[in-house]
Amino acid sequence: MASQNKAPKGDRKVILVGNPNVGKSVLFNALTGAYTVVSNYPGTSVAVARGHCEINGQRYEILDTPGMYSLLPITEEERVAREMLLLEDAHAVIHVLDARNIERMLPMTLQLIEAGLPVILLVNILDEAERSGMSIDIPLLQEKLGIPVVGGAMRSKRGLKEVRQAIAECGDDDLPSFGYSSDLEKDIAKVTDTLTGDYRLDLRALALLLLQKDDEILALVSDREGDNFEQVQQAAAETAFEHRFDLHLRISLERKRVCKGLLAETVRQPENRRLRFADRLSAWTTNPWTGFPLLILVLYFGIYQFVGKFGAGVLVNLCEGSLFENFLNPLAISLIDRFVPWYWLRELVVGEYGIFTLGVRYAVALVLPIVGTFFLTFSVIEDVGYFPRLAMLVDRVFKKIGLNGRAVIPMVLGFGCDTMATMVTRTLETVRERVLVTLLLALAIPCSAQLGVILGLLSGVPGALLVWTVCIVLIFLLVGFLSAQVLPGERPMFYMELPPMRLPQFHNVLVKTMTRMQWYFLEIFPLFIIASVLLWAGKMTGALEWLVRGMTPVMGMLGLPEEASAAFIFGFFRRDFGAAGLYDLQEAGLLTPVQLTVAAVTMTLFVPCIAQFLMMKKERGWKVSLGIFLFVTVLAFSVGWSLNIFLLFTGILS
């Protein structure tokens, strides 16, 4: 397989690996410039960025992997990163690490060297390390490690030239090997002696992974060894059993011992650290007394003011009101009217549900500004390093609903786009957590487009927004709590690295936002078009009217006018379609405050949009996604019905 991947004339592959938050993406951008393609790794939903660069006339393909802590994967992302290392025929593997944490991250360099990969070590963020008084002797480290080592700070492009040079010079030099204690070496030898197949990976590394019961490696070895496999498995199992109590620990400690030796004269640490403002801010965000007020500030300015007021208000008015309604729509309509004689085609393009007048207008003018501003806020918050702290802050609450704090990240992303968030649930560790988050996203997390419209709708009616918020939060907690009791599975554990807080980097934020916008546009734009075609077909055939009439009794039960049923039907094609439909109703003065609130709550809880449903099916399978679909639908209308009765009975809002 290795030979068929090798294309001497083609692009050589360079893979970037390392822990999360060490500057892999910054290096990636510095090497490749602006043109990158972010796509899912085949067969997975983990995004991998690919780009190109040219050094001395030779083209290289650069692959940015998801963050990984060790060659032994735990999460889906780490699995993908490792698979890339194992399967792609790399010309060079650049291990990026954070100079400040070199002692902790160097063991992975050993693992990569051990695996027989052509490793270049980049000691990144050297500037901040030096600022804190630390010094690292890079040439000495290179001599001791026996592989190319570059020190630098990619954010200021320091060391970039050396990295490029190291890539160009990376050849088939013999890799150094680091000895472990004799008994561990003996155990490794017991396994390597039985291996006869042909592997990309070094046999020692393979043996170590086998000893640590790595299922994928076991499958790979089973594939390559054929009849001999039983013997290999036997040897690995026996040795692993002998050291069942402390195998992982022994291996880790051995690596640590080797690293300590490597760093002994190389690194000088200052005695005491100064407390910086970032440290103090970090302490505030993790203290519940100051953390929750800070969270509210972030939500108020980041989401309410920027996304809600600016994105959904100013930008939407500008795009929809000025651009489309006054200019583009009349232009399109007059053009079509002049040149197209057929009624059905005119309807299809510029009619009530026309591709241009509805599909394109909604996608570009109504949704894009809202989603765009949200993704911008999300990227800034992400780049600052706030999310792990938020996860830690809410961990206790999330435990009550069967999740751990980690789940807050897909949840927050859900406020941007539930479809994307459903995909991101893959990063959670257990199937139970993934199902729970998928359910809660489908039910109680409104996406930014929907949220924008609903905030706009309800802000005109005093008290309505409060009732809506209380309802959604209650349903979220109640359903989370109950389903956590019902769903089987182990209790989740919470652990997370808290990267140092820092000022957002303009370029990082821009790239992250653009990547998400690009994904959104590619995935969602076609759906708007399909949705408007479906609606058009429904209108032409009368099916839509039939459906809307079918929904009318349900609307009656909720105390809503029958026109609202159209909004609910649209709601399935895009959540925000539905909310925007309500907006039109309110503009027309057809809804009382109670009706408005009931409709908004029901709409928020109601079935996710078609895109999210398809993503649920893809991630969770038919059974689970249909179950969630039914549950959410029934619950949404029951809650709407009860809320209507409750509001009418108590006289709140009327």
Added chain:
Amino acid sequence: MQNSSKAEDILEALWIAVVEEGDNSISLQDLQVSVDDQPLVELAEQALVEVKGARVYLRHEGRMEGQKVVRRHRLSERLMMDIFDLKGANANSKACEFEHLLNEGIDTKICTLLNHPTTCPHGKAIPPGPCCFEARKKGGAGVVSLTELKVGESGEIAYLSTEDPKKMQKLMSMGVLPGSSIRLSRTFPAYIFHVGNSEFAVDEQLAQEIFVRQS
């Protein structure tokens, strides 16, 4: 000098009666021995006890020896309870057998393992040994779980007790390894600690699995 188990039991009973309960002696009848029983003769020959008439007296020299026996007994009780998780009559009889094996410095090791306990499971005081005085002089409480540390305190990671290999692996790959220094900076709503120059947050269940030697 190694006394027989029976002799140690006599010494123990005497020490408890004299030192803890305020008697000056025990009758032969209460000890269920006769004057010429081998264990008693053995103790008398070493001048640890003195037999006068029908009563046995603890000599001054016997006090130190008796205290050691009691200490061993109560340590082994703690061992049965805390480590082997045995309770009730079974634990008592096992502790009685076990205490006689704790000679020659083994009691020191058990005492250190148990983090120098001061009372037995029945609430009676365990006489401190030299190791306890030494640990007290150092001021450290020995090895404790991360959850026992106060904010701002630091130490060295002694071991990870987790049985779940995945959890252990995750902790280790984050650099939470025995021998690393660790500093606790927050305990609520989750535990935040520094290892090296990095900061981590874990929940209480995981924090309990990290054992720290305080510095």
